[in-house]
Amino acid sequence: MPSVTELKEMYENMVTARYYEERLQEEYLEGKQPAFDISAGPIPGELHLAAGHEASGAGVCQHLRDDDTVTGPHRPHHIAIAKGVDLNKMTAEIFGRETGLCKGKGGHMHLFDSTKNFACSGIIAQGCPTAVGAALAAKKRGLDSVAVAFLGEGAIDQGGFFESLNLAQVQQLPVVFVIEDNDWAISMPKDRVTDVKDGSMRAKGHGMPGERIDSNDAIAVYEAAKEAVSRARNGNGPTLLEVQVHRHMGHFMGDAEAYRPDDEIERIKKLDPIPRLEKDLLNEGVEQSELDEIRTRSHERVDEAIAWAKEQPEPEPHEALEDVFHNPPEEWVEAANMAAAQEGDD
Amino acid sequence: MTQQVAERELTMSRAMVEAIKQEMDANEEVFVMGEDVADYGGIFSSTTGLLDEFGRDRVMDVPISETAFIGAAVGAAQAGMRPIAELMFVDFFGVAMDQIYNQMAKNTYMSGGGVSVPMVLMTAVGGTYSDAGQHSQTLYGTFAHLPGMKVVVPSTAYDAKGLMHSAIRDDDPVVFMFHKRLMGLGWMPSPEGPKTDVPEEPYTIPFGQADIKREGADATVVTLGLHVHRACEAARELADEGIETEIIDLRTLVPFDTKTVVDSVRKTGRLIVVDEDYRSFGLTGEVITRVAEHALDDLEEVRRLAIPDVPIPYARPLETAINPSAKQIADAIRDTQ
Ligand SMILES: Cc1ncc(C[n+]2csc(CCOP(=O)(O)OP(=O)(O)O)c2C)c(N)n1
Numbered sequence: 001m002p003s004v005t006e007l008k009e010m011y012e013n014m015v016t017a018r019y020y021e022e023r024l025q026e027e028y029l030e031g032k033q034p035a036f037d038i039s040a041g042p043i044p045g046e047l048h049l050a051a052g053h054e055a056s057g058a059g060v061c062q063h064l065r066d067d068d069t070v071t072g073p074h075r076p077h078h079i080a081i082a083k084g085v086d087l088n089k090m091t092a093e094i095f096g097r098e099t100g101l102c103k104g105k106g107g108h109m110h111l112f113d114s115t116k117n118f119a120c121s122g123i124i125a126q127g128c129p130t131a132v133g134a135a136l137a138a139k140k141r142g143l144d145s146v147a148v149a150f151l152g153e154g155a156i157d158q159g160g161f162f163e164s165l166n167l168a169q170v171q172q173l174p175v176v177f178v179i180e181d182n183d184w185a186i187s188m189p190k191d192r193v194t195d196v197k198d199g200s201m202r203a204k205g206h207g208m209p210g211e212r213i214d215s216n217d218a219i220a221v222y223e224a225a226k227e228a229v230s231r232a233r234n235g236n237g238p239t240l241l242e243v244q245v246h247r248h249m250g251h252f253m254g255d256a257e258a259y260r261p262d263d264e265i266e267r268i269k270k271l272d273p274i275p276r277l278e279k280d281l282l283n284e285g286v287e288q289s290e291l292d293e294i295r296t297r298s299h300e301r302v303d304e305a306i307a308w309a310k311e312q313p314e315p316e317p318h319e320a321l322e323d324v325f326h327n328p329p330e331e332w333v334e335a336a337n338m339a340a341a342q343e344g345d346d
Numbered sequence: 347m348t349q350q351v352a353e354r355e356l357t358m359s360r361a362m363v364e365a366i367k368q369e370m371d372a373n374e375e376v377f378v379m380g381e382d383v384a385d386y387g388g389i390f391s392s393t394t395g396l397l398d399e400f401g402r403d404r405v406m407d408v409p410i411s412e413t414a415f416i417g418a419a420v421g422a423a424q425a426g427m428r429p430i431a432e433l434m435f436v437d438f439f440g441v442a443m444d445q446i447y448n449q450m451a452k453n454t455y456m457s458g459g460g461v462s463v464p465m466v467l468m469t470a471v472g473g474t475y476s477d478a479g480q481h482s483q484t485l486y487g488t489f490a491h492l493p494g495m496k497v498v499v500p501s502t503a504y505d506a507k508g509l510m511h512s513a514i515r516d517d518d519p520v521v522f523m524f525h526k527r528l529m530g531l532g533w534m535p536s537p538e539g540p541k542t543d544v545p546e547e548p549y550t551i552p553f554g555q556a557d558i559k560r561e562g563a564d565a566t567v568v569t570l571g572l573h574v575h576r577a578c579e580a581a582r583e584l585a586d587e588g589i590e591t592e593i594i595d596l597r598t599l600v601p602f603d604t605k606t607v608v609d610s611v612r613k614t615g616r617l618i619v620v621d622e623d624y625r626s627f628g629l630t631g632e633v634i635t636r637v638a639e640h641a642l643d644d645l646e647e648v649r650r651l652a653i654p655d656v657p658i659p660y661a662r663p664l665e666t667a668i669n670p671s672a673k674q675i676a677d678a679i680r681d682t683q
Binding site for chain 1 (some may be wrong): 370386391407411441452476532662663666667
């Protein structure tokens with residue numbers, strides 16, 4: 001059982017993530033109403049929200065340190081927040097600003113924070129091999145850091161996932177794979193694309209421990225992740241976890257979800273992990289007023305991050321030519337300098 | 347002009363779907379598979395309505411496993427069926443490239459002509475809506491560079507339908523690359539142009555025939571996909587200044603219509619190649635080389651506009667800067683005069 005302090009930290013991460021996404025949703029829809037045009041409004045590009053997934057990010061990352069690596073999927077915000085990624089810089093990135101985590105080059109699906117060892121990718125399951133690589137580096141160097149790869153239940157049909165499980169197991173690497181099972185891969189329900197109901201069973205085929213957490217419950221995730229992370233940290237190899245979560249929204253903003261049964265949203269909102277954890281906290285003797293304080297504080301933090309991000313400058317066009325290489329060839333530097341000078345003249 | 351008289355205007359997506367439907371009606375061996383192609387109707391509406399028409403046996407949602415299902419399309423095609431597999435975004439080719447370029451594209455040759463691979467790999471390409479580096483590429487050059495696949499890039503509804511009929515009937519693998527911005531989606535407005543009259547009855551457009559979109563004596567713009575429309579916009583602007591631009595829409599990269607391009611440059615002497623793909627080692631270099639090989643003496647001026655060899659950035663000012671605009675095209679044409 002997590003300590004009360006830990007419970008409160010998990011709660012704070014979860015309510016921060018939820019409110020963050022509510023605010024992003026508002027901002028995203030600005031300029032896109034009444035007619036939805038994906039290229040209009042203050043937030044560019046696609047936006048995938050994770051409302052209903054918060055328990056997995058909070059419960060797993062509670063056991064992680066800054067030097068542990070996390071790779072997230074295309075639905076990354078709740079995990080990034082729980083891993084401690086700077087909220088201001090992350091928000092500036094989502095708004096496409098120069099001071100964003102990736103100087104406006106990546107956007108919400110491609111957040112990289114090297115100080116927190118966090119990355120995510122828009123290519124399904126492709127965070128798995130790089131997480132294995134981070135774990136390999138830790139093992140080779142004799143460090144006790146671990147790597148965690150998050151992915152959706154739809155992603156576990158991808159070859160990169162299977163290959164990563166096998167490599168991690170055969171090399172006994174400190175990796176935890178965490179499947180967030182929200183029953184949907186865009187419009188495809190799980191039972192249309194796999195006959196394996198429990199994704200953690202796939203661990204068996206690789207001789208690896210696997211466990212499914214059937215409830216969307218942060219405490220249950222915490223318990224399972226505690227064992228998996230300590231197994232990895234103690235040199236006892238990888239684990240596969242699967243957490244039942246729920247997708248409260250469409251796959252991406254703008255998805256009308258015509259494929260989804262009408263009553264499903266109502267059903268799953270009753271399984272919301274946040275009120276559930278709230279109840280647990282109250283049972284542990286935490287005052288309602290303290291929960292309200294945590295909530296207020298997290299909302300302020302989010303509002304500040306969004307306000308700050310919106311004040312940040314957009315990148316200058318010539319910056320598109322920077323960062324292609326860490327050690328750029330001479331001709332490349334010249335071309336970039338020329339573009340910058342030309343812009344200065346305009 | 348290849349366009350025929352007809353009474354209906356269709357979006358590019360409707361035109362593509364109509365061709366697929368008619369081919370499925372005509373031939374039991376044609377089927378579609380891909381992620382979200384059934385109930386969703388394709389993320390970019392490339393299969394809208396086909397599930398209702400043909401059921402799940404012929405319009406198959408598949409696991410997110412491009413290696414398996416694109417490879418399965420290759421296998422089914424070699425067995426004589428005519429699969430259409432959708433790779434949702436062309437950028438995802440990486441996870442399945444072996445099946446694409448070592449199997450789909452090479453099996454005919456490596457079997458000494460023993461097997462054919464009559465499949466269509468259709469896929470969405472292009473940027474302009476801030477989807478960043480893993481969701482905005484065109485990669486025309488990559489697919490056209492590797493031998494054994496025919497590569498098709500329509501820019502209008504009329505062409506999309508005719509080229510899709512040809513693609514499905516072709517005995518070779520065809521990569522059908524449709525630009526998201528041209529599909530006529532409610533949530534991603536198209537420029538003027540891709541929505542055209544489309545005849546109801548099936549018709550084919552042969553591969554390897556570029557389309558002269560506009561005739562002109564002063565400069566030749568060679569382009570494809572979205573940039574056909576940007577070039578037309580530039581040409582309209584320049585016409586007011588008295589510069590007449592000839593615009594060639596390549597429509598297919600493999601096979602490539604060298605003759606139409608060379609004839610045009612012989613007439614105008616000025617070549618501007620516009621591409622939404624990366625600049626180096628790609629389409630622009632290829633077009634210019636072909637013209638140089640055949641009409642070097644007529645070639646007075648050459649310009650190329652393309653993505654300057656950087657991954658597609660997310661922030662709007664960055665993406666806008668690297669993707670050739672109508673204004674940049676007009677400037678380049680002016681510059682050659
Ligand atoms: C290799 C690859 N194939 C397809 C896609 C398109 N795609 C993006 S998200 C998604 C569904 C993912 O479902 P799941 O893994 O269950 O995660 P969820 O979105 O439900 O969180 C798909 C098919 C992609 N990004 N990369």
